[in-house]
Amino acid sequence: MKLRVSGLSKSFGAVRAVDGVSFALDAGQMLALIGPNGAGKSTCFQCINGQLRPDSGRVEFDGTDVTGLGVATRARMGMARTFQIAQVAVSLTVRQHVALALAARDPAAWRRLGTRGLRGAQEEVQAWLERFELAALADRPCLELPYPELKRVELASALAQRPRVLLMDEPTAGMTRADRRALMALVKQEAARGLAVLFTEHSMDVVFGFADRVAVLVRGRLVAQGTPQQIAEDPQVRAAYLGTTAVEEGA
Ligand code: ADP
Ligand code: MG
Secondary structure (H helix, E strand, O other), rough: OEEEEEEEEEEEOOOEEEEEEEEEEEOOOEEEEEEOOOOOHHHHHHHHHHOOOOOOOEEEEEOEOOOOOOOOHHHHEEEEOOOOOOOOOOOOEEEHHHHHHHHHOOOOHHOOOOOOHHHHHHHHHHHHHHOOOOHHHOOOHHOOOOHHHHHHHHHHHHHHOOEEEEEEOOOOOOOOOHHHHHOOOOEEEEEEEEEEEEEEOOOOOHHHHHHOOOEEEEEEEEEEEEEHHHHHHHHHHHHHHHHHOOOOOOO
């Protein structure tokens, strides 16, 4: 297992935001964490990536207990994340942005700038740009990009660091149906190469189109876990959540 969460709990005062949540994620799998607003999805994420310390429970990454480790340490171990609103250094060009991400993975490559090592790095940067359909935009400042392309820069930069687990909290928020499907298709392609992906998502077309497994959180508790098919048919899930949103396909 790439990621194993056991008995995770986190309260804010009297609010039990995450309450005894357990699930596991294997290499090559895409797991969608869904649930109504306030269900505890983001809190759960933040406990997994190290932004928040849970009150109890455990997070294991590749068999190592990382519950007490910080964000930067988990990132170095191979845990990457993207943000609900793409976080990109907008003054850089697309190429510079991905190159910096590569350098962050390998500080030695950074020191080789201007030498033969750089040419190798440039080829790798180019490969990432092509993989994420960014080659034509390579020399444009990120500032000029439309949002879906900016989101691809964020994703390419996260993945250029060669993580083994990718965490995405509402990756397609605010995107059109076509754009969110295009983005998730790129993520799926990385999963096919072995990346483990955990994401939260409100758009049911994305959940049912891309997740291998779905976990449903309601008021901090996991009420169901299974294949998209099992979740779609689960009466408790329909009553608690899907009943109101399953038909909401968005733009
Ligand atoms: P979701 O991402 O599923 O919408 P959240 O994890 O953001 O849910 O929130 C779960 C619950 O915890 C909500 O009741 C929310 O108001 C509360 N909460 C989240 N973060 C904080 C915080 N930093 N301080 C206090 N309460 C919080
Ligand atoms: Mg949230």
